[in-house]
Amino acid sequence: MRPAVELSVALVTLALAAGPLGRAAISEPLLSINLPVIVVWLASWLREEGQPWRGAIIIGVVFDLAGFGTPGLWTIGLILEVWLIKALKARWLEVSSIAHAAISLLMVGWLMEVWLMLATSTWPGGFVTVTNLLLTVGVGLISYQLLGRVGQTFARRSGQRL
């Protein structure tokens, strides 16, 4: 992806996360979804090559600029996420497996939750954390499946062998 596309994705992610999703999480804390984690996970998990770092940094910087947290809070968290995904893909997990995708998303989601909790000194409690994590994994896997199908459709149209 080009930087302009990555910036657009970052802005849409921010608009969703700090708009309707943020509003829903204020209304009902159990409905919180960590959207930047899902977006960076999708970009790093599904792409074989390229620079997932750049996407993570752009999304992280946009979130850091828009928020009041410690500078670098989101950027560092998302870079850690990319590192973990790269390590998991290189050694243990298979990209095509939905079970492996779920495991990887669970791990990076948990990593991000712990990082945000430590960095902001906010302890929402085990139940809220687990619920948010499961919701993030659920939404992430649905997006993974949808993107997989869209990818297949595009591949068919362009005449590629699947």
Next chain:
Amino acid sequence: MLEGYRISGKRRVRIWPLAVVIVLALVLQLPFGYSVRDYGRRILTIPTRLLDSLANRLVTATKLVFSISDLARENQTLSIKVNQLQAQVSTLEAAGTENEQLKRELGFQQNSPNGQFQTAQVVSFSPAGFNQSLTINRGSRDSVIVGSAVIAGGYLIGKIATVGDRTAEVWLLTNRNLTTPIVLANSQTIGLLKGGIRGLVIENIPLDTKIEPNEAVVSSSLEGLFPPGLAIGSVEEVISSGEDIFLTLRILAPVKLGNLSVVSVMTNEAGG
């Protein structure tokens, strides 16, 4: 030699994201960084507001479709309530006049008891949902200071946690990092209000306190965090068990935080 160059190239690729973040974090710590972030917040909240407004319209339209059958009945109930409230307002106006006269007689100097308010728009919510905070479009240029009380619909909903030039972060009462001293209106008992998975709860109420159903809960000036007497909500139920040495109460706050779009910030009352 060639292998060595490749390894160093890979290392460089691994190190540069970290280098970018470290430089960015350091630059944003400088005074110049505050202005950059404040400007960034104002620009970046534009798409957020657009999308949020669109989502709100969609939700409202959907709700409207599903609630048409209830509207007539609700309208009837509301008409009755309006009549009852009008009667109450008349009674309160009479009591207010009497109160004013008594204050004058006692030489009570009234300095605008509710303070001065700045109306502010909610521009975004925290992307990390457990933070329970939001951003408003008023900052230090609008005399907003850290600790100022934030009010919506006449009820205290939070305090200003961080202030930028033209934006500010509001910690809601439901934020886990915020403990608010309160007073139970009838018994004048002081307790601590906290947010969490059980909603808003008041802790550390002595066991022998007589709790009235729907007893009003107002802010306390203890710790200098908020001005006293700001309405917060009413007691919903006692949730502590028989073995506990203090009472724990669940509070019903009438303001729906998920519907907030405009709030008021008290600007002349300094907080903690």
